[in-house]
Amino acid sequence: MDFYGFYTGKIFDAYEFLGAHPDKDGTTFRTFAPAASRITVIGEFNDWQEWELNKTYDGNFWECYAKGAKPGMMYKYRIYRQDGSCVEHCDPYGFGMELRPAFASIIRDLSHYKFKDSKWMQKRSVCKDKPLNIYELHFGSFKKPSEKADDWYTYVEMIDILIPYLKKNDYNYIEIMPLSEHPCDESWGYQNTGFFSPTARYGTAEELMKFIDACHKNDIGIIMDFVPVHFAVDHYALSDYDGTALYEYPHQDVGVSEWGSCNFMHSRGEVRSFLQSAANYWLSVYHVDGIRMDAISRIIYWQGEPARGVNNNAVDFIREMNRGLKTMHPTAMLSAEDSTSFEGVTKPVDQGGLGFDYKWDMGWMNDTLDYFRTAPEYRSRDYHKLTFSMMYYYNDDFLLPLSHDEVVHGKATIAQKMYGEYEEKFPQARAFYMYMYAHPGKKLNFMGNEIGQLREWDEKREQDWDILKYPIHDTFHHFMQELNHLYLTTPALSAKDYENAGFQWLDCHQEERCIYAFERTDGKDRIVAVFNFSDENQEGYDLPITDAKELEVILASDDVTFGGSKKYTKKKVKVTDGKAVLDLSAYSAVYFGI
Numbered sequence: 001m002d003f004y005g006f007y008t009g010k011i012f013d014a015y016e017f018l019g020a021h022p023d024k025d026g027t028t029f030r031t032f033a034p035a036a037s038r039i040t041v042i043g044e045f046n047d048w049q050e051w052e053l054n055k056t057y058d059g060n061f062w063e064c065y066a067k068g069a070k071p072g073m074m075y076k077y078r079i080y081r082q083d084g085s086c087v088e089h090c091d092p093y094g095f096g097m098e099l100r101p102a103f104a105s106i107i108r109d110l111s112h113y114k115f116k117d118s119k120w121m122q123k124r125s126v127c128k129d130k131p132l133n134i135y136e137l138h139f140g141s142f143k144k145p146s147e148k149a150d151d152w153y154t155y156v157e158m159i160d161i162l163i164p165y166l167k168k169n170d171y172n173y174i175e176i177m178p179l180s181e182h183p184c185d186e187s188w189g190y191q192n193t194g195f196f197s198p199t200a201r202y203g204t205a206e207e208l209m210k211f212i213d214a215c216h217k218n219d220i221g222i223i224m225d226f227v228p229v230h231f232a233v234d235h236y237a238l239s240d241y242d243g244t245a246l247y248e249y250p251h252q253d254v255g256v257s258e259w260g261s262c263n264f265m266h267s268r269g270e271v272r273s274f275l276q277s278a279a280n281y282w283l284s285v286y287h288v289d290g291i292r293m294d295a296i297s298r299i300i301y302w303q304g305e306p307a308r309g310v311n312n313n314a315v316d317f318i319r320e321m322n323r324g325l326k327t328m329h330p331t332a333m334l335s336a337e338d339s340t341s342f343e344g345v346t347k348p349v350d351q352g353g354l355g356f357d358y359k360w361d362m363g364w365m366n367d368t369l370d371y372f373r374t375a376p377e378y379r380s381r382d383y384h385k386l387t388f389s390m391m392y393y394y395n396d397d398f399l400l401p402l403s404h405d406e407v408v409h410g411k412a413t414i415a416q417k418m419y420g421e422y423e424e425k426f427p428q429a430r431a432f433y434m435y436m437y438a439h440p441g442k443k444l445n446f447m448g449n450e451i452g453q454l455r456e457w458d459e460k461r462e463q464d465w466d467i468l469k470y471p472i473h474d475t476f477h478h479f480m481q482e483l484n485h486l487y488l489t490t491p492a493l494s495a496k497d498y499e500n501a502g503f504q505w506l507d508c509h510q511e512e513r514c515i516y517a518f519e520r521t522d523g524k525d526r527i528v529a530v531f532n533f534s535d536e537n538q539e540g541y542d543l544p545i546t547d548a549k550e551l552e553v554i555l556a557s558d559d560v561t562f563g564g565s566k567k568y569t570k571k572k573v574k575v576t577d578g579k580a581v582l583d584l585s586a587y588s589a590v591y592f593g594i
Helices: 003-008 118-123 157-168 205-217 269-285 312-328 362-373 389-395 422-438 465-469 471-489
Strands: 019-022 026-032 038-043 054-056 061-067 074-080 086-089 133-137 173-176 194-198 221-226 290-293 333-336 358-360 398-402 442-446 503-510 515-521 526-532 538-544 550-556 572-574 579-584 588-593
Touching (some): 026 074, 118 205, 133 471, 157 205, 221 269, 312 333, 362 398, 422 471, 422 515, 422 588, 515 538
Parallel strands (some): 133 173, 133 442, 221 290, 290 333, 333 358, 358 398, 398 442
Antiparallel strands (some): 026 061, 503 515, 526 588, 538 579, 550 572, 550 588
């Protein structure tokens, strides 16, 4: 390992030196603990008796070779502090861990599995000029073997459960909520204890590799949620690792996050090397196709509050990490969950940006959902909530997210957010999704959104698949399948997402009628999207359109096929004197091809 690089926060491969590394006769254990007075390793290979680690290099690293320590065996470090007290810890760089509440690390041989995805890896891209339709999921609650909260399908079992569903529903990427080990189910993986350990809830490291390989074989990319801001407070993990604040801030005012977890101290080179190595580890060892970084506002500003000022050390860290990751993995996606107006989030680092490929458009999400919560009589007042996004859209490369955060903690699900009673929600939800999929920007939907689920997500329960027996949900699901397929197969909806030439308003001043119209193009084909978000039919609407003789209906949210009220027996509409006269159903959307 490059020790100078480790201390200065420049390396991305610390996991190749630190951690537990087996060979044919035993395992080498190494850990970084400058303030420890003594360290021993206990495990299955020595009947949990203490074997000494010896200081190595500059005395801040500890090492021993344990003969007979084989992959699959458990171990812990006993770290003796300067006051003589002892705390048992899992390995910060451990490649496997026990299921909570146990916390022993597990020796893993990461070289055993051989990926067969070279074809996928060679053609992989960040999809800037391609459709990117992401299905976000919590691995343990997509489907469950039983109603028991802690009964889950394994990584391997999910191959035959999840992949066919993704293909049938035309999602080409999945984003998985953190799979790194975590002690509390309710944290959903966002408070980690094992940054290099795939959670034991669903199986082993090799089984996760098989799952990812199978996804790639089926042309499905994998984005992994990654948490570079904070970590769990559990005594056996990173907190006070060597008896001092080795990974976290020593001061409570900045050392504790709003979630009660420990904030990483990004000014320390050792911490930077740890986090950079963890991100690179998932991309390199597991062939993950992208990293979605959580809570980036807490990186940019102290405690996420602009009034406290920019955390320059943390911003420098994220820039240099992204620069290094893109150098090593140019086709891997780096996306930021960021609600701030900080400039240059998706600009390259060499242009002064943070170096992300995508930024979540939280403004679009909030404004749009607020609009659809609003009673129709007030939508004229709020009309420009739906035009505002294009005022700032080209400042960054945005992704449109309807994530897990929008369907929990009393917020209601996406379908439930729609104004009105049960049956009134579904035509609005169909029109809403057509607006989302025509709007520039890549797409992300959390599991359950596509079936119109009305119960908030609960990590202990699988999705309410039984609601598909009801026609209103079944037809909504069918509609979403059609919309997804159209999005994946229509370049006009994605090829020029980040170019001015790919989008133009046709009409955004129908405040009283709540009608909107815009055009998407890839330079060859044109798609016209027209929306009526009022609760009244709008007849005789003059759509301004140039360079066209007729429009052809491609998809209509109010088609009877999807539970709507209209039969589209005539698919073509004439354009005369630069306009097409349309009759629009209440709460509807129509895509036309030219």
